[in-house]
Amino acid sequence: MDLSNREVMVSNDLISKCIHCGLCLPTCPTYNLTLNEQSSPRGRIQLMKNVFENKAPISDQFVYEMQFCLDCQACQTACPAGVQYGSLVEEARNLISKSNRESTLYKIFKFIFLKQIIYSSKNLKLVYRVIRIIQNIFNVKIVNQLVFNIFEAFQSTKVFNLFPKVSEKPFDELVSEFLPAYGKANYSVIFPYGCIMNLVFSKTQNDTVEVLRHAGCNVIIPKNQSCCGSLHKHNGEIGDAKNLAKQNIILFNKYKFDYLIQNSSGCGAFMKEYGNLFQDDDRFSETAITFSKKCKDFSEFLVGIKYNPPNRELNQKITYHDACHLIHSQSISKEPRQLISLLNKNGYVELNEASWCCGSAGIYNVTHTKDSLEILDRKMDNLINTQADIVITNNPGCLLQLEYGIKKRKLNMKAMHLATLLNNLYQ
Ligand code: SF4
Numbered sequence: 340m341d342l343s344n345r346e347v348m349v350s351n352d353l354i355s356k357c358i359h360c361g362l363c364l365p366t367c368p369t370y371n372l373t374l375n376e377q378s379s380p381r382g383r384i385q386l387m388k389n390v391f392e393n394k395a396p397i398s399d400q401f402v403y404e405m406q407f408c409l410d411c412q413a414c415q416t417a418c419p420a421g422v423q424y425g426s427l428v429e430e431a432r433n434l435i436s437k438s439n440r441e442s443t444l445y446k447i448f449k450f451i452f453l454k455q456i457i458y459s460s461k462n463l464k465l466v467y468r469v470i471r472i473i474q475n476i477f478n479v480k481i482v483n484q485l486v487f488n489i490f491e492a493f494q495s496t497k498v499f500n501l502f503p504k505v506s507e508k509p510f511d512e513l514v515s516e517f518l519p520a521y522g523k524a525n526y527s528v529i530f531p532y533g534c535i536m537n538l539v540f541s542k543t544q545n546d547t548v549e550v551l552r553h554a555g556c557n558v559i560i561p562k563n564q565s566c567c568g569s570l571h572k573h574n575g576e577i578g579d580a581k582n583l584a585k586q587n588i589i590l591f592n593k594y595k596f597d598y599l600i601q602n603s604s605g606c607g608a609f610m611k612e613y614g615n616l617f618q619d620d621d622r623f624s625e626t627a628i629t630f631s632k633k634c635k636d637f638s639e640f641l642v643g644i645k646y647n648p649p650n651r652e653l654n655q656k657i658t659y660h661d662a663c664h665l666i667h668s669q670s671i672s673k674e675p676r677q678l679i680s681l682l683n684k685n686g687y688v689e690l691n692e693a694s695w696c697c698g699s700a701g702i703y704n705v706t707h708t709k710d711s712l713e714i715l716d717r718k719m720d721n722l723i724n725t726q727a728d729i730v731i732t733n734n735p736g737c738l739l740q741l742e743y744g745i746k747k748r749k750l751n752m753k754a755m756h757l758a759t760l761l762n763n764l765y766q
């Protein structure tokens with residue numbers, strides 16, 4: 340199965356920008372793990388060029404390297420020539436999936452997790468209810484032990500306490516569809532509650548909405564939302580990603596709103612891409628572009644409206660980890676720091692290598708557990724050096740990964756979403 344002519348032209352155009360300078364190599368976590376050129380951005384671009392130009396087959400090595408990549412896009416930020424590496428690797432994964440070249444285990448995992456569970460909000464809720472019952476009856480430790488055994492069997496990797504405790508109630512079942520601003524309303528915003536966030540981070544979702552209400556927003560939380568599709572897009576399932584994106588755009592456009600506010604960086608980055616996703620669809624392209632323009636990250640929005648947090652003293656030492664899809668895909672790094680420094684000028688400590696991936700990377704910590712944990716170790720060493728009480732990050736995957744690292748190292752540190760830090764000041 341080949342890429343379409345248009346896809347080939349776009350990919351070749353992106354690839355031809357690479358001037359082979361190698362400035363991306365020191366920023367690449369997988370190159371750092373292996374010191375192997377083929378596991379670097381430049382090496383992978385060469386592999387893609389050969390395959391996209393039909394000069395090489397889709398070999399096992401090609402499949403391995405495209406899946407070994409975290410899609411963290413640190414190389415994109417480092418690149419002086421503007422190579423859009425994220426689009427390239429996702430195109431390559433799409434080609435691998437269309438060509439049926441993924442391993443059987445990977446295909447089974449994708450089929451069950453991405454196509455059956457995450458794709459359908461009904462199935463996702465069903466799985467959530469089963470997990471919650473098991474966790475309530477047998478407690479989280481027993482569920483973790485089970486997951487631990489499965490991981491060990493398949494990945495020869497020691498993990499512990501990997502599985503998060505799901506929320507007692509999904510966020511969407513706790514709130515009504517319309518929540519008015521506290522005081523004067525200046526904006527009307529949509530809040531997409533997401534798939535996993537809705538079930539595991541119910542409190543973070545509530546904190547986000549509360550801060551938005553304090554910031555002068557009427558918040559609309561449409562029922563029956565779907566996953567944004569980012570996990571599907573990043574893992575080569577572009578068709579599924581487009582279907583989910585379309586469902587969400589149609590649902591959200593039934594409401595009158597100024598902005599859509601995302602508190603998950605992976606989802607936010609992808610929603611800002613909806614406009615590009617439908618560029619070949621004459622009937623939907625304009626709608627998707629207009630929709631994407633209204634999408635804002637939580638911190639980007641608050642800084643944009645000159646939000647003032649409550650004037651309360653925070654005595655804890657705080658640091659910040661940049662989520663890849665916030666800093667590298669959306670170029671947002673100053674805004675969260677700006678908000679944190681409003682709260683805690685003297686207690687902020689910058690994290691060394693703050694923009695180095697934590698190893699979570701969507702489903703990477705499940706499909707490449709050993710590599711993911713090695714990458715996490717570097718992050719944890721840097722976090723320990725800060726001696727911070729709280730590490731702030733704006734992505735659910737990073738939160739889970741950092742919480743895991745904190746538990747594993749037995750640290751007296753909390754991983755927290757920026758929205759929680761802000762909402763705590765209103766209590
Ligand atoms: S996306 Fe990340 S892991 Fe992949 S090549 Fe670029 S820097 Fe390396």
Ligand code: SF4
Nearest residue numbers: 357358360361363418
């Ligand atoms: S930094 Fe950009 S131009 Fe240089 S090798 Fe990496 S991808 Fe190519």
